[in-house]
Amino acid sequence: MKGWMKNIRQVTPYTPGEQPKRPGIIKLNTNENPYPPSPKVDKALKEMDVSMLRRYPDPTCQILNDALAHEYHLRPEQVFTGVGSDDVLAMCFMTFFDGEQPVLFPDITYNFYEVWAEVLRIPYRKVPLDEHFCIQSRDYAVPNGGVIFANPNAPTGQILDLGTIREILDANRDSIVIVDEAYIDFGGESALRFLDEYENLVVIQTFSKSRSLAGMRIGAAFASPELIRYLTDVKYSINSYTLNTAALIAGAASARDRKYFQETVGKIVRTRERVSARLRSLGFIFADSSANFLFVTHPEIPAVKLFEALKEEGIYVRYFRQPRIDNYLRITIGTDEEMDALIRFLEGMILL
Numbered sequence: 001m002k003g004w005m006k007n008i009r010q011v012t013p014y015t016p017g018e019q020p021k022r023p024g025i026i027k028l029n030t031n032e033n034p035y036p037p038s039p040k041v042d043k044a045l046k047e048m049d050v051s052m053l054r055r056y057p058d059p060t061c062q063i064l065n066d067a068l069a070h071e072y073h074l075r076p077e078q079v080f081t082g083v084g085s086d087d088v089l090a091m092c093f094m095t096f097f098d099g100e101q102p103v104l105f106p107d108i109t110y111n112f113y114e115v116w117a118e119v120l121r122i123p124y125r126k127v128p129l130d131e132h133f134c135i136q137s138r139d140y141a142v143p144n145g146g147v148i149f150a151n152p153n154a155p156t157g158q159i160l161d162l163g164t165i166r167e168i169l170d171a172n173r174d175s176i177v178i179v180d181e182a183y184i185d186f187g188g189e190s191a192l193r194f195l196d197e198y199e200n201l202v203v204i205q206t207f208s209k210s211r212s213l214a215g216m217r218i219g220a221a222f223a224s225p226e227l228i229r230y231l232t233d234v235k236y237s238i239n240s241y242t243l244n245t246a247a248l249i250a251g252a253a254s255a256r257d258r259k260y261f262q263e264t265v266g267k268i269v270r271t272r273e274r275v276s277a278r279l280r281s282l283g284f285i286f287a288d289s290s291a292n293f294l295f296v297t298h299p300e301i302p303a304v305k306l307f308e309a310l311k312e313e314g315i316y317v318r319y320f321r322q323p324r325i326d327n328y329l330r331i332t333i334g335t336d337e338e339m340d341a342l343i344r345f346l347e348g349m350i351l352l
């Protein structure tokens, strides 16, 4: 063994969905938005003065934070932004989960939570979802070093009602509770309305899904000014210049265009409902989704077989080789045309 091996940090990384390069494929595997970002983003970027790029970006991210504060009726001091919500979540883990008790999150959820806990050496415990893949609030009413869950959950797409979230917040007055709302715009009610009531609440959102800006890498945390200050202190201790100038401009333009945002989200929700009915008529079984994807299983055909056959056809969906969910597929909602191609192929497989 090489001598320096003892000093190397070795980790098991998060496995993102494939980003295949081959042309003509239908990509329904990473929950990207099938529609382009707002035309206001296009305009703002075209009008951007490129000579600004010789300067460092604004470390306070003011135009973006102000735009978000305005859109969500918050104060700018309640907003923190970062390079995708993955960056914001990593900062939150570092800042808020520094205790000795285990941080709690569901056994089936966004796999990055476990990766960060491991990499940051944060003790954690995975709390099993019930047999319907639901979170039970009483499971979180135990001593802990923090709580995090996605709502709607990923990859299940299931939404937790605000009453249950309130129960979790009430049972955890002495812990920070993070609600990852990456998909909240596609269904369900945001926990943002609880911010004034619970000083231990952090709500995280992203521009990658409902705002069609996955390639720009923009995410946000909303919390009390006190928590946002702790978060900002950690950020300034690592890298003050996180979001670049173009991302700040694009993000602010997107946050201001509520009309386009609502239109595209509405289209995706309508497609989701139509596709849900079609897949159920083909025998697929799944809970109603509040996200921009469906999490489905079929009683006769193993998920892995469907996954391989779809991939062969050039239709990429997500399959998790993981306990409890290894007979499920997560299918992102694309355009109507993309979903029709998916359904036609599945009909061919199932009805023959």
Ligand SMILES: *Cc1c(COP(=O)(O)O)cnc(C)c1O
Binding pocket: 031, 083, 084, 085, 086, 087, 110, 150, 154, 180, 182, 205, 206, 207, 208, 214, 217, 218, 219
């Ligand atoms: C996609 C996703 C994120 C991360 O999104 P970013 O692209 O990093 O903003 C965070 N949480 C969940 C549950 C997600 O599905």
